[in-house]
Amino acid sequence: xxxVVFMGRLFEYECRELGISxxxxxxxxxxxxxxxxxGELAAQAxxxxxxxxxxxxALEKQGLVRRTTVDADRRGVRLELSKKGLAAIERVERRFTxxxxxxxxxxxxxxxxxxxxxxARVLNDQIEARVRPDQ
Numbered sequence: 048x049x050x051v052v053f054m055g056r057l058f059e060y061e062c063r064e065l066g067i068s069x070x071x072x073x074x075x076x077x078x079x080x081x082x083x084x085x086g087e088l089a090a091q092a093x094x095x096x097x098x099x100x101x102x103x104x105a106l107e108k109q110g111l112v113r114r115t116t117v118d119a120d121r122r123g124v125r126l127e128l129s130k131k132g133l134a135a136i137e138r139v140e141r142r143f144t145x146x147x148x149x150x151x152x153x154x155x156x157x158x159x160x161x162x163x164x165x166x167a168r169v170l171n172d173q174i175e176a177r178v179r180p181d182q
Contacts, residue, residue, distance in 0.1 A: 054150065061142050067135055071111070074102050075128060075136050078112060082127035093177075111135055 059069050067075075077083065077091050089099045103126060106112040111132035117123030128136075151159060 054147070057146050057150070058143055061146055062139060065135075065139055065142060066109075067111075067139060070102055071106055072136070072139050074099075074106060075111060075132050078126060078128040078132070079136060082115060082125040084117070084123065084125055088126065106132070109135075 055069075062069050062072055073092060074088065077088055083091075085096065085099055085103070088103075089096050092099065094102075103112060107114070109131075111129055112126050113129050114124050115127055117125055
């Protein structure tokens with residue numbers, strides 16, 4: 048467990064060095080697979096609407112996300128990743144890969160990667176079950 052916490056701390060530091068917070072990075076990841084409405088994002092990220100507004104405002108100011116209208120509902124707004132936002136994800140992930148590679152040079156890499164892939168799948172399933180308990 049400590050390894051996960053320590054790696055998280057390293058990633059937080061690297062994000063700050065790249066000019067983005069971990070919370071902003073996570074929000075960009077949620078938008079990576081297509082536009083979402085604010086309510087969807089708040090539920091998926093398990094944050095309040097005011098916290099989401101602050102995050103989105105900062106991401107918009109940096110040009111990493113943009114608002115678009117919903118065709119079926121003129122008042123509805125969707126948030127989508129900009130090209131600059133996608134580039135930010137890629138930049139952060141390249142750096143995370145470097146940090147991970149440096150930290151795991153002495154490990155059995157194939158075994159470690161398989162275990163982490165399985166852990167990510169299980170954790171994602173658990174998060175989805177909490178976000179969408181009725182499904």
